[in-house]
Amino acid sequence: MDTLHVKSSQNVYPVYIGRDLYPKLNELIPDTYTSILIIADQTVADLYLGKVINGLKRSNVHQVIIPSGEASKNIKMFYELQTKAIEAGLDRNSLILALGGGMVGDLAGFVAATFMRGIDFIQLPTTILAHDSSVGGKVAINHEAGKNLIGSFHAPAIVIYDIATLQSLPKKEIRSGFAELVKEAMIDNTAFYKSILQTDLDDLNDQQLIAYIKKGIKVKAAIVEADEKELGIRKYLNYGHTLGHALEAELGYGQITHGEAVAFGTLFATNISEKIYDCDLKFGQLFKWFKTNAYPLDWQHINLHRLIERMKMDKKSVARHIQMVLLKEIGSPTTKKIRESELLDFLEQFMKELG
């Protein structure tokens, strides 16, 4: 088991990464909580809830199982979970355990952030993508009008990443998780980026996976420690997300994985970064890598005006001016306001280049 530590304004929390950690949950989680509410989605609950409950070896454990998929990350489910927490008799000294990917982590985390004005929560990430979402304390639900528009900052008390769970991930969830790794690599350093471009997602071994996840978490942790509240450099973690989030919302939450949408957004951000800053970000190789690994990139039928409308509601926008994260080179992100007409030109050209 590896341990990283992440500093937040509220606490310093450990991130445990390793194989078969669930049997040790009782040792890893303090026994001072008056009660525990586990929140998991159906798929994950079927696979791992029993193991978690066994590992906890506690009496006062409650559970709620919610439908799998991004569509659950909404206001209705948020309120239902608050009701469950009340019914389970949780108090200010209780704990919420988020068992699952980023959807459950964001949703359960926002419930914890607002239940009786905030109680502890622990993340048990079960997707590759959740290496990103479980660290940094951003919690949220979606609004029909846009991703993560309702939320807050609430650092987890602990993150316990049992790598064994990743074996059951379907292919598209591996793709989804790797999109965030590509993003972290591109905003951070060339070697990391190059090594991903040489990786075949159909042929990953445990060793590689753990190494990538640790690299990703380190990039993320360094950024959020320097700028927890996203006043500056934390924005860079949104590389690929302005268009990505717009696509996700436009297709309807759950119609495409978050990472697949981000991959498309990353490709676009890379494309225009090369044009604006006249740099070499290996757009061609990245495009090829996404295609080889079966990322869905064929969005020719999408209405570009509607995408742009959605991009205006992005959290980085200021006074409805679209602000994108771009790269001056690998490892050198920046933000740039882009006029609507210019953006439309860029988007149309990009769509043509994808063919």
Place this chain on the structure above:
Amino acid sequence: MDTLHVKSSQNVYPVYIGRDLYPKLNELIPDTYTSILIIADQTVADLYLGKVINGLKRSNVHQVIIPSGEASKNIKMFYELQTKAIEAGLDRNSLILALGGGMVGDLAGFVAATFMRGIDFIQLPTTILAHDSSVGGKVAINHEAGKNLIGSFHAPAIVIYDIATLQSLPKKEIRSGFAELVKEAMIDNTAFYKSILQTDLDDLNDQQLIAYIKKGIKVKAAIVEADEKELGIRKYLNYGHTLGHALEAELGYGQITHGEAVAFGTLFATNISEKIYDCDLKFGQLFKWFKTNAYPLDWQHINLHRLIERMKMDKKSVARHIQMVLLKEIGSPTTKKIRESELLDFLEQFMKELG
């Protein structure tokens, strides 16, 4: 105009108190916000929204008017306000202005706390009660099961208390506000408490009112500065609230004012404090003062078991054990766990004493 300053973990915010401050809003509020959304309830909007908009002298001002009364402080309205904020094009550098009493302050504050993970908000309190709710950064909405169960801490950027608005308050809202002043007086000092017991709510002049409000805010500010997150002494501000909140929820939000419910709870807490600590808190005088000033105290028909069930869901409860704030003497609050059976005895006896 008087200015107090309150320290929070997020900022130090000024509390301006005076007459006719709305014409000066443009000077009091920084001009750096990209846009402003005013949230007000219907009654208050009819009376003061025009004055506020005139005083702001800004172009980018939006408004939402919601139904008056505690029933609006719910999850549905919360989501609607998020939608309005998005539609108005608010971004992370925008401002929410809460114009009204504690209901609007708590609700609009919680919207601000969670819109895009938190934007600034400014309180323009218009009730006496709001001297309490506008300071301290607690924001929340109600759950059917209990008051303020969903919320967070989000300090206002500024509080602007225009005392002129208090003239239009109906009698029962004056009563309501004074209940929190009684609470602050009792947990703080004898002279303050005595002076309230000598005050006739039908015959208050401006001078007195301003003096009381300032006193109340000072008591509150000192406590929240010492314990913002309610890990210790902030609990004392809940004197009278364990039963008060239960009564409010049991009758249905809006059926009784918050302060009227708190008055009843305060009477009860005073009653049992005298019994448990064998002290003299002037229960008799307090009872008489509440009666003289027409506080509703006749709750003989209420089911005590249901009240107790609700008290268990109070935020101060731990592992469903009811914890009440009591007084060892005026100015010396403490917390005490009370067994259910004992509480029932106390409640039955109290009801008899009220006759």
